[in-house]
Amino acid sequence: MAKLALQSVTKSFGDNIVCRGIDLSVDEGEMVCLIGASGSGKSTLLRCINLLEPIDDGRILLDGVDISEPGLDPQPIRARIGIVFQSFNLFPHMTAAENVMLAPRRVLGKSRETLEAPVKALFDRFDLGQRMQHYPDQLSGGQQQRVAIIRALAMQPEIMLFDEITSALDPELVGEVLDVLRQLRTEGMTMILATHEMAFARELADKVCFLDASRILEEGPPETLFSNPREDRTRAFLKRVL
C-alpha cells in the first residue's frame, strides 16, 4: 500500500482551477519531485496534502485512510505531515530553538527538559548547534531555511513536503539546504518536493512529475523524464529550464 495516495484531487479558487484531477502515489521512503512552470499548481497541491487548503473533490489517503474527508479535524493529521515553505515562515519573536520546540511542547505535550537533548541533536545534525539561541533575523537565509526544516522534523513527521524551499535563497546558500535534503534522503524520509532545482531532482528523485495547466501531464523516473520525455510540452519546458 502506498504511504500517500491522491485520487483525482480537484481544487479551485473561485473560477481558477488549480488541480484538475490529480492522481499521485508515493511509497514509504520515496522521494517525489514536482516540476513545472510557476502557477502550474505545485504549491497548491502540497498545501492540499497538508490540509492547509481543503480540496473540492477526490481523495487523499494517508496509510490508506482518507484524510480529506470534509469535517475531519485537520490538526492531528498536520502533525504527521511536515511542510517547509519557500519563505521560511519562522516565528520572528522566538529563537531558533524556541521555534523548533513550540509544536512538540504544545501539540505533543512534551516538556522543555525532555526536548532539550533531542532538539540539540537535531541542530547538531544539521550543523546549526551554534545558532540555537539566535533569532531568525540574526541568521542567513540558508540557516533560516534549515531551522525551518528542523522545526518540521521535530514533530517526527511521516512525510515531509518541501515547497520550493531554495527559491528565495541567494545562489551560494542553495547548496547547504540541498545537502540537508540529501541527508534526509539517505535516512529514508518520505518526501515530496516542488522544485526548480532540476539537477537535484535528476540526481535524487525516485519519481518526477511534470505539472502543466493544473494536472500531472507526465511522470516517471528522472532518467526517462529528463532524457526522453514523452510529451511535447514537457520537452519544451525542460528545454527552457535546463
Place this chain on the structure above:
Amino acid sequence: MTDQTSVPRGSAPGLTRRQAYEQRLRRRSNTLAAGSTLAVVLAVVVLVPLAPGWDAVKRSFFNGQVFAKTFPGLLDAFLMNVAIFLWCAPIIAILGLVIALFRDVRSPALYPLRLFGAIYTDVFRGLPVILVIYLIGFGVPGLGLPRPWNSPYVWGSLALILVYAAYVAEVIRSGIDSIHHSQRAAAASLGLSDGETMRYVVLPQAIRNVAPANMNLFIALQKDVALLSFIGPVEVFRQAGVYKSLLANFTPYVGAAVIFLALTIPATRYADYLMNKQRRRQS
C-alpha cells in the same frame, strides 16, 4: 586628500566637491532658519505686549506669586490623576485585549461574542468621552447604591475604562490583522490549534507591533482623566478651578497645564521614538 577624517570641518581642502557643495547648502539653510525663527520670536515679544489687554492678561494668567502659592497644591492634586490612571490602565489593557480577541473568534457557537465585540467598539468609539462620563457617572449612582458603589471615582473610572478599552481593542485588532497569514499557516502546519496559534504565534508579534500606538492612547488617557472633574473627583484640573475661585486668578490653570506637559511631552517623544525604531526595523 589622503586622510579625510583628520580634516577639520570647514571648507578646507580635502572635501570632495559634493561634500563642499552640501556644506554650503547646509550653512545657507541654517542661517535662514535661525533668521526666520528670530523674526517670529521678536514679533511675538514686541507685538503681544502692545495689545490693549496685555497687562490684565499678564496679571491674571501669569502671576508669579499665585503660581508659587498654588503649584504645590496642584502637584498634590495631580497625584489623584496618577492614581486614577494607574488603576484604569491595566484594566483597559486587559479588557481591550479581550474585546480584540472576541472580534477574531471563528466558531459559529461563539458568534455572539464577535457581534458583541463589534457593537461594543462601534458604540464606545462613537461617543464623546465626556458624554459617557456624564451618563455613567451621574446615571449609575442615581440607582441609590450604598457606599462605596455611589462614588464618582468608581463610575468615572468605569467610563474611562469602557471608552479606552474600545480604542485599545481596535489597535490590537489592527495588530492581529498585520501579521502575515503565512505565520498562521506555518503554525497550523505544525499541528497547532487556532487558539494556540493566536496565543503563541500571532498575539506576541501583534502586541509588539502596536505597542507605540497603544502608548499614544495611554498618553491621551492621562489627559482625559481631567474630564472626571466634571462629575466630582478633585484632581488637578478641579483643584486649579478651586484656586481660581479662591484667588480670582487664572494662573493655577497655567500651572496645571505645566504639570500635564511635563509628563505628556516626554511620553509622546518616547512613543515617537519607539514608532520610528519600529519603522526602521521593518524596512
